[in-house]
Amino acid sequence: MMRTRTTIPRSVIADVEQRVRRLCEDLAAKLQFHGWHHVSFVRDKAVHFAGRNGAAADVVEVAALVHDLNYMVRRNSLPTDGEALRRKVLFVSGVCIGDIEWVERIVVEAEMRTRHRDISLEAQALSDADTLFKALPVTPVVLAHKIVGEQVGKADDGYYFYDAGAAATYTKWAEANLSLWRCIVESLDDPCVEDLLTHVAV
Numbered sequence: 001m002m003r004t005r006t007t008i009p010r011s012v013i014a015d016v017e018q019r020v021r022r023l024c025e026d027l028a029a030k031l032q033f034h035g036w037h038h039v040s041f042v043r044d045k046a047v048h049f050a051g052r053n054g055a056a057a058d059v060v061e062v063a064a065l066v067h068d069l070n071y072m073v074r075r076n077s078l079p080t081d082g083e084a085l086r087r088k089v090l091f092v093s094g095v096c097i098g099d100i101e102w103v104e105r106i107v108v109e110a111e112m113r114t115r116h117r118d119i120s121l122e123a124q125a126l127s128d129a130d131t132l133f134k135a136l137p138v139t140p141v142v143l144a145h146k147i148v149g150e151q152v153g154k155a156d157d158g159y160y161f162y163d164a165g166a167a168a169t170y171t172k173w174a175e176a177n178l179s180l181w182r183c184i185v186e187s188l189d190d191p192c193v194e195d196l197l198t199h200v201a202v
């Protein structure tokens, strides 16, 4: 006989969301591309994909919310590095032990470096949402704004490199690079360029 499971209550999911969001906001400067904007995008799309492939949407939603918590533990880390924090967040939010284990399996299965063709439907929904974020054609635009916003001021004020030798040797590279990104940002503000890109994209 098939056992029916109780779905994770909305109030519990909201609690997970609130905790992850707070962690993201506290660590915003360190998270780069894995901040709340990424997590909420992946959550929304993962739920959408779960609705299409028949995966358990509640578990997928929770897995999406915690899938990048490892980046709060350490930069450039693997999902396994976030296991303890994930379990803690899920536990204090009131997710039952069985679902915590399930979420853990989904997050590990969906990891891009190790995922394979036959991962579970839940991991597929999470994977597609995470991959979609990486594939968004707007990523270079976001990157251009980030590079210009963060780096140009330092270059203009003369402390892009601290080491005198590095400054003497590499400043021309940095200037050329920043000048290119600055041109990209400028061009994106031009309505004709925007129009052109819209048509190229089609």
Ligand SMILES: [Fe+2]
Binding pocket: 034, 038, 042, 067, 068, 130
């Ligand atoms: Fe992610």
